[in-house]
Structures are given as structure tokens and as C-alpha cells.
Amino acid sequence: MHCVKAFVVVMLLLWSSSAMAVTLTWNANTEIDLVGYKVYQCGALPCAPGSGREALLVSLGKVTSYDIATPSATKYYYVTAYDTG
Secondary structure (H helix, E strand, O other): OOOEEEOOOOEEEOOOOOOOOEEEEOOOOOOOOEEEEEEEEEOOOOOOOOOOOOEEEEEEOOOOEEEEEOOOOOEEEEEEEEEOO
8 A cells, every 4th residue: 555644844935145055854754664755845835735836856765854055936845754655
């Protein structure tokens, strides 16, 4: 059975031209069959699975942070965990 365990981390990130790089962080999923996380990015709200606004930014292993550098506009993000199923 394929199972995607989603926990939404929606972040509104605002910055000016003098902003530094931004790092997204989230709490670890503690299930034993965890493979990793997928970080999605949206340019507008709502930003959630199935919203039609999301784009996969990156697939990661078992890390709980990702550096997104300094975006040139306001972006929204959410993270999903995926497992071996």
C-alpha cells in the first residue's frame, strides 16, 4: 500500500532586497519506514497538496532543513514525508 504521510508546513516568507538566505526547517517524522521529504513551493495561497499551485522544489533524504537561498519574491512552502510503501 502506498502511503504518503503529509504534515503541512506552510510558511509566509517576507524579505527585502537586503535579506539573507532563508532555511526551511521542520520536525522529523519518526516512523521507521521514512524515506525522506519533498519540499513544494507556491507563488500564491492556498499552498497545499492538491491546490494546483504547488511545484516540487526538491526531494530530500532524512534531513529536516533545506536552504532556499534568497528568493526574489514572496513564496509559500509545504513539506511532505514519504515512506517505503
